[in-house]
Each structure stands twice: as structure tokens, then as C-alpha cells.
Amino acid sequence: LLVKLPQILKLMGAKSAEGLSFIGVLLELLAISGTMAYSIANKFPFSAWGEALFLMLQTVAIGFLIQHYRGKTGTGFFLVAVYLGLFGLLLSPVTPVSVVTYMQASNMPTIIISRVG
Numbered sequence: 001l002l003v004k005l006p007q008i009l010k011l012m013g014a015k016s017a018e019g020l021s022f023i024g025v026l027l028e029l030l031a032i033s034g035t036m037a038y039s040i041a042n043k044f045p046f047s048a049w050g051e052a053l054f055l056m057l058q059t060v061a062i063g064f065l066i067q068h069y070r071g072k073t074g075t076g077f078f079l080v081a082v083y084l085g086l087f088g089l090l091l092s093p094v095t096p097v098s099v100v101t102y103m104q105a106s107n108m109p110t111i112i113i114s115r116v117g
Helices: 007-016 021-041 046-071 073-091 097-105 107-116
Strands: none
Touching: 007 046, 021 046, 021 073, 021 097, 021 107, 046 073, 073 097, 097 107
16 A cells, blocks of 8 residues: 555655656556556456555655656646646546557556666
8 A cells, every 4th residue: 555655755765766767657657557547447346456546646756756856846737737637637537548548558568667767
């Protein structure tokens, strides 16, 4: 549930994001978003995807902290706002179900790339 909390606390304690890949965090966020959107679109119970919600919130926080500790706090806030807006769009009827299904299907390659990058 709070799997990334130690990493967040370590970042805040060190006041540095040295060694973390922002692109890797974004790719991980993409994979998490695909899981959540697919689960919500298919009306899965919260118990099936609720953990992904907490993982998403923590990953967004890490992305923000990376920007913040690189001296780009404004960019961090902007990226959080853009992500939340895009995620809202992803959950809306405007987004075809095929897009959400594709995101879910591409989770494993996305996670692997995020770990390598």
C-alpha cells in the first residue's frame, strides 16, 4: 500500500534526487495509469485496483520531488497538473476503450523499459 513511502522519505531526507531517472518514473506512471484505467473502465471492484491508486499517488510524488530537487519546482507542479488532467481524460468517454486496453496490454514492456532506462 505504501511501498514507495521509504523512497519518498529518503528523497526528502537527502533533499536530492541524484541517480533517479525521471523518464523511468514517467514510464512507470504510464504503466500504473494503464492498469487503473483498464480496471475502472471494466468496472472492477476497488479491491482489484485500489493498490494501483496508492502506487500512482506515490509515483507522482516521486516525479514531483525529482523536479523539485533539480530546482524545477514549477515544472514539477505543472507536470502533476498535466498528468492529472490527462488521467482524467483517459477515464472519460472521449478516450476509446481500445486505447485503455492497449495501455493495459503494454504494461510489461513499459515497466521493463522504465527499469532499464
